[in-house]
Amino acid sequence: MLGLNNADRKLFLIVVCLVAFAPFILNPFPDNVGMAQFNAGYPDLMQKLVIFGIFAIGYNILFGLTGYLSFGHAAFLGVGSYAGVWMMKLLTMNVVPALIVSVVVAGLFSLLIGYVSLRRTGIYFSILTLAFAQMCYSLAYSVLTPLTGGETGLTLSLNDPRVIGVTEVDGNIPVPHFFGLDMQSAVDLDVAGWSFTFSTGYYFAGVIMLVAFYMSVRLFRSPFGLMLRAIKSNQNRMSYTGLNARPYTLAAFVISGMYAGLAGGLMVAMDPLAGAERMLWTASGEVVLMTILGGAGTLIGPVLGAGVIAYLESIISTINDSILHSWFQALPDSLENFLVTILHPFVGHGWHLTLGLVFMGIVIFLPGGIVEGGRRIGNLFSRKKADDTETAPEPGE
Amino acid sequence: MGILEVNGVNKRFGGLQALGDVNLDVQEGTCHAIIGPNGAGKSTLLNCLVGKLAPDTGSVIFQGNPVLGRKPHEINQMGISRVFQTPEIFSDQTVLENVLIPCFARRDGSFRMHAYESVNDEGDILTQAEEMLEEVNMLSKKDMMASSLSRGDKRRLEMAMSLVQQPQLLLLDEPTAGMARADTNNTIALLKEIKEKRNITMVIIEHDMHVVFSLADRITVLAQGTPLVEDIPENIKGHPKVREAYLGEAQV
Ligand SMILES: Nc1ncnc2c1ncn2[C@@H]1O[C@H](COP(=O)(O)OP(=O)(O)OP(=O)(O)O)[C@@H](O)[C@H]1O
Ligand SMILES: [Mg+2]
Numbered sequence A: 001m002l003g004l005n006n007a008d009r010k011l012f013l014i015v016v017c018l019v020a021f022a023p024f025i026l027n028p029f030p031d032n033v034g035m036a037q038f039n040a041g042y043p044d045l046m047q048k049l050v051i052f053g054i055f056a057i058g059y060n061i062l063f064g065l066t067g068y069l070s071f072g073h074a075a076f077l078g079v080g081s082y083a084g085v086w087m088m089k090l091l092t093m094n095v096v097p098a099l100i101v102s103v104v105v106a107g108l109f110s111l112l113i114g115y116v117s118l119r120r121t122g123i124y125f126s127i128l129t130l131a132f133a134q135m136c137y138s139l140a141y142s143v144l145t146p147l148t149g150g151e152t153g154l155t156l157s158l159n160d161p162r163v164i165g166v167t168e169v170d171g172n173i174p175v176p177h178f179f180g181l182d183m184q185s186a187v188d189l190d191v192a193g194w195s196f197t198f199s200t201g202y203y204f205a206g207v208i209m210l211v212a213f214y215m216s217v218r219l220f221r222s223p224f225g226l227m228l229r230a231i232k233s234n235q236n237r238m239s240y241t242g243l244n245a246r247p248y249t250l251a252a253f254v255i256s257g258m259y260a261g262l263a264g265g266l267m268v269a270m271d272p273l274a275g276a277e278r279m280l281w282t283a284s285g286e287v288v289l290m291t292i293l294g295g296a297g298t299l300i301g302p303v304l305g306a307g308v309i310a311y312l313e314s315i316i317s318t319i320n321d322s323i324l325h326s327w328f329q330a331l332p333d334s335l336e337n338f339l340v341t342i343l344h345p346f347v348g349h350g351w352h353l354t355l356g357l358v359f360m361g362i363v364i365f366l367p368g369g370i371v372e373g374g375r376r377i378g379n380l381f382s383r384k385k386a387d388d389t390e391t392a393p394e395p396g397e
Numbered sequence B: 001m002g003i004l005e006v007n008g009v010n011k012r013f014g015g016l017q018a019l020g021d022v023n024l025d026v027q028e029g030t031c032h033a034i035i036g037p038n039g040a041g042k043s044t045l046l047n048c049l050v051g052k053l054a055p056d057t058g059s060v061i062f063q064g065n066p067v068l069g070r071k072p073h074e075i076n077q078m079g080i081s082r083v084f085q086t087p088e089i090f091s092d093q094t095v096l097e098n099v100l101i102p103c104f105a106r107r108d109g110s111f112r113m114h115a116y117e118s119v120n121d122e123g124d125i126l127t128q129a130e131e132m133l134e135e136v137n138m139l140s141k142k143d144m145m146a147s148s149l150s151r152g153d154k155r156r157l158e159m160a161m162s163l164v165q166q167p168q169l170l171l172l173d174e175p176t177a178g179m180a181r182a183d184t185n186n187t188i189a190l191l192k193e194i195k196e197k198r199n200i201t202m203v204i205i206e207h208d209m210h211v212v213f214s215l216a217d218r219i220t221v222l223a224q225g226t227p228l229v230e231d232i233p234e235n236i237k238g239h240p241k242v243r244e245a246y247l248g249e250a251q252v
Helices: A006-025 A034-038 A043-066 A073-090 A095-117 A122-143 A200-221 A223-233 A235-240 A245-270 A281-294 A301-316 A321-327 A333-346 A348-365 A369-381 A383-391 B042-049 B072-078 B095-108 B123-135 B151-163 B181-198 B209-215 B233-238 B240-251
Strands: A186-191 A194-199 B004-013 B016-026 B031-035 B057-062 B080-083 B169-173 B201-205 B218-223 B226-231
Touching: A006 A043, A006 A194, A006 A200, A034 A321, A043 A073, A043 A194, A043 A200, A043 A223, A043 A245, A043 A281, A043 A301, A073 A095, A073 A122, A073 A245, A073 A281, A095 A122, A095 A245, A122 A281, A194 A200, A200 A223, A200 A245, A223 A235, A223 A245, A223 B095, A235 A245, A235 B072, A281 A301, A281 A348, A281 A369, A301 A348, A301 A369, A321 A333, A333 A348, A348 A369, B004 B042, B016 B042, B016 B226, B031 B042, B031 B209, B042 B080, B042 B169, B042 B201, B072 B080, B080 B151, B095 B123, B095 B151, B123 B151, B151 B169, B151 B181, B181 B201, B181 B209, B201 B209, B209 B233, B218 B233, B226 B233, B226 B240, B233 B240
Parallel strands: B031 B201, B031 B218, B080 B169, B169 B201
Antiparallel strands: A186 A194, B004 B016, B004 B057, B218 B226
């Protein structure tokens, strides 16, 4: 079924289930308890999880397989976003043309940037991609303001032509839709204190992520994927074996750029505006973190890494001192104040500090990322399985 | 006219003349050995043949086509395959994958966008690779990571990777160095069989005279970058110049 082997099929089905039941899984706490703070089952965050998942899956095809560390992939995401908004301004609010054009434009951009950057390897390649991305950012922020909206970003307006759609609906800007299916609509389900939200936009993005994930599994198992791994392993041997590494790396670069463009387009489909800060180097760094945190070169790693980072960012950054105080209420005042003072730098704006610590911990103690952690735990539980995986460590357990 | 013609090749590294006016004419279907003391320029000569180094002057003609100026992968696609002095393998891949990669390179050329098919569905290629591993006695190790192999096994793996491409010209840089005696004898037998069955031309660099005299049809002696003599093995053994430059030294 699906042309996958047993292990991959199992993995794919697990991811399908995770995506399908995420509104439940991410909302483990009833609404009225203090821990509801940690619920992540609201549409914005769930959409962000799957969209960054797509971004990281694509990035992993380049970095995880070939080992080429790009520091400029946010540029393709940004370009995809701008292209998507333009389609919604000019053509229609239907997200399909927006997504297609996002992918195509990001693909062309990555072809150009990849063609130049891939003339170098190692740190020089990384610096070239970084330089290109920062150039894109600066252009978008200032010179290209008519195209990008500059500082304020590119937004829809009531004067947009939308030649095959409608310009306005009852005096308002229409919302993005998929053949009439409103991206911003959602259904709430209240069960005994829990409240679950099923958002159309989330499921739309989720299905696209599943397709993107499936294609990456196919790519990983294909001869092309084997060649990309060979590049990381020994590029010298590769050329003395009659293989030209350049087109392989360029193809991987463009594919990962198109994934980034798709992610950018989906962001727009969920919320139709695009800003230059999406192209900033910190955004490029974030996808590197996601991939490494989850496990570079593994199938599921980037998705997990994207999930963890998007979750930490959204949840920890909303915790403030009064929430901390409410957690430690029961303790004596002095202890309560002490704990709040200690934790204060790690929450709210300090969430980067938490992320940094988590990242350092993983890189130092679990170089293979979350996936490696999962594998080690799995091995602890079943010795028999450990024997199987030792000879052939299958990526993406 | 041989399958490989090397004419007047020179290569300097700074003040060192690594190759000085090297001429070589290798006949199709023969095994041509190059011997010489350490630092004689043997590996440098092979580097010039596979596009790793560009000689300062001279020409290299393979099957009537010039080799110099081409990229390493193009030279390989012409039918020249090389086994390196220090094994060059894909260490992060399994033994089987190491052999699959050259199989794909042979079938699909230097680049093919083959991103949707599964490697496991490539029945022909898989059989081809496994048969090759069987031939070098490594089939039982096919799922091992290449990095975990012994030095001798790495060499045999690299040889399998070259042979599976069925090149017209096989360049071997000390293929038995680091091998146990039994493995050396297996390698000799394998190379003999391949030469006879598949009519592959070989250029072999070797310090082990047992290997050289078992395989070579002609021998060139290289010393300080220049060929001293070129002759059939029987004449090389007793040649005074050779004793002086090489064998004498090796016997000390
Ligand atoms: N890339 C290089 N740069 C500078 N000098 C080099 C380079 N490659 C080889 N040499 C020098 O050229 C000379 C010939 O080296 P080469 O490796 O060809 O010798 P060899 O005959 O293969 O010796 P061995 O039997 O030890 O393998 C040596 O003195 C070596 O130091
Ligand atoms: Mg040498």
